[in-house]
Amino acid sequence: MRVGAIGKAAAIVRDPFGVQPNDSDYLILSLLYDTVTIPAKSPLVAPRLATRWEAGEDLRTWRFTLAENVAFHDGSPCTAEDVAWSVRRLRQSEAGTSRLPGIDVSGIRAEGPRTLVIESRYPNSRIPLLLRLTTFVQKKGTTDPAGAPGTGPFELDWFRDGNARLVRNDNWFGGEVHLDAIEVRMFDRTASMVNAVLTGEIDLASNAGAVAARTAGKRDGVQVVRRPDDTAHYVVMRTSDGPFADPRVREAVKLAVDRKALVDQAISGYGKPANDILGTGDPCYAKDIPQRERNIDRARKLLDEAGFDRSRSYQLLTTEEIPGMAESATLLANQLQEAGVKIDVRKQDQATFLGASRGKAPLYTSFYGTQDSVVFCAGKLLVSESKLNEAAWHDPAFDAAYQQVVSTADDKRGAQLSHDLQQVQHERSGLLVWGAADGIDLASDKVGGLPDLPGYGRVQLERAWLSG
Known part of the structure; x- marks a missing residue:
């Protein structure tokens, strides 16, 4: 094929172990190398190298039992030492803290030939979920990956x-x-x-x-x-400083956009409007939180209350990294103009955008390609300690809600805590999540x-x- x-x-x-x-x-890489676990529909994680797993009572220490008779392509056996070495190598990578939040290198070890042990700094019921995407396994000590x-x-x-x-x-x-x-x-x-x-x-x-x-x-x-629910399309508004640090300004921008028009035009209707919450494919996605609808009058009022300078233009940076990303920027500029926000769209080449703009600029378009878990997205992109926290959003209430949801193993309690997490994100994060595109x-x-x-x-x- x-x-x-x-x-x-x-x-x-x-x-x-790098960023691809x-x-x-x-x-x-995904066809050559197995990961510890893999994505699935329900539940959201399935076995691969690990056939089963269990946590200690405190949800800090996890033991993953590895499949028998696993061999590398050269015929040599794959053991827990190889898996532990590979996961440690991933943790030491550039994005290691975001890929494995709450896990230190010292907390990853082999226990016998077929047991991988992962220790978290805090109780975390979602450890198997973290190991399903990029925990590619190579031989221990590989120097030329x-x-x-x-x-x-x-x-x-x-x-x-x-x-x-x-x-x-x-x-x-x-x-x-x-x-x-x-x-x-x-x-x-x-x-x-x-x-x-x-x-x-x-x-x-x-x-x-x-x-x-x-x-x-x-x-x-x-x-x-x-x-469905393949990719989140969103606008990043930097919250730590600059013109979008005021939460009233961020809310105004979120109210000024026409999400359905963005879905219909930027991604040709192959998707659905989103509600400023990542993880639209999660069974626990909070559908009862009212959809944020366009309200130009309210947006103008909030901008006035915040003393937002509508006499100047603001750059909206974008690139053609994925289909719909650059197209959405022009549409957003026209929509925000109706609220009196002047936008100057600047399209950059991918290398410049990723190196100089993403995670640094006050306003830009972005995306995330895993939409099946609210908690997974929160840990990757929104908690204060994440290096992928593009909006530089530091919200103690959100961080506390995240810690609560990952520290419970009770599904019913976890669903309620997940709802609380989504409520905070919806109200004041720096991400305007306007659409969930189909893959x-x-x-x-x-x-x-x-x-x-x-x-x-x-x-x-x-x-x-x-x-x-």
Whole structure:
């Protein structure tokens, strides 16, 4: 099966413990290397290298029992020492504190050949959830991670300039793999990737976006795979300083936007309006919190009360990192103009945006590609200690609510605490979450068994098949 994925040659990262801005890199790594757990629908986490897990009474110490007879692609056994070493390596990475919040390197160890022990600084019932995306496992002591053997359903045949061929691992512990091989082809533009699937050059265009679905959805021989609640689209307003530090200003901006229009136009209707809360796919998502509707009069009043300077223009930075991101910026500028907020849209190249703007600028568009868990998103993007806290939002009540929800193992109590967490986020965070976009994959009608999970669940292609 020939799979297209978006990537830039200048941004290729083959280190599974690094940050992978390229979809193509992440796809390759996910097929080569197993993680401790994987995403699922219900519950939100499923076994992979770990077959089961349990926590101590204080919810601080977790023990993960690893699968038997797991081997690396070179035939050597994979043990708890390898898994512990890999998770420690992840924790030491640039984004380690955000990927594994509350876990220190010293709290990750092996206990015998098949037990991974994770100790948290605080009670945390969501530890298995944290281990499901990027806890790729390599051999203990690996010094050259690029191309090192993994334990995954496919092993590397070759890698050239961002493109790769992966062949089936017949000894994979996880069960039967249907495809003989997967070829991953890197495309730097979505339009080129979509054209490739329409002409039969590739069999699957991964994460192609809403525009592709709109243009290709009626073509014979092509199927559109929609994965609801895939990506959160939002605007970041820096809360620590600058023009959006006043919560009244942030509320005014949130009231000035037309969310349905943004969904209809920026992502072609492939999604739904959001309510300034991350995690729209979570069964515990607080649907009873009233949807924030557009109210220009109220927005103007709040701006006046805050003494907001409407005589000047404010830069809204954006880039074309994912479909709909740049398109939304122009729409937002026009909508905010009706409330008297003058916006100057500045589109940057991806490298400049990620290096100089994201997490630093007062106002910019952004996104997050995992929408199935409110608590997961909160721990990654909103708690004060997270390095991915883009809005520099430090709210003691929110931090306390987060600690409460992760420190309970009771589902009913956890759902109520999750509701409290969402209420605080809705009221005053620095994120204007305007839409939850569907994930869109385009595939030949000869392809089957594709995942329908949101976010990075799309890379789980071990059960896919291709008819003759």
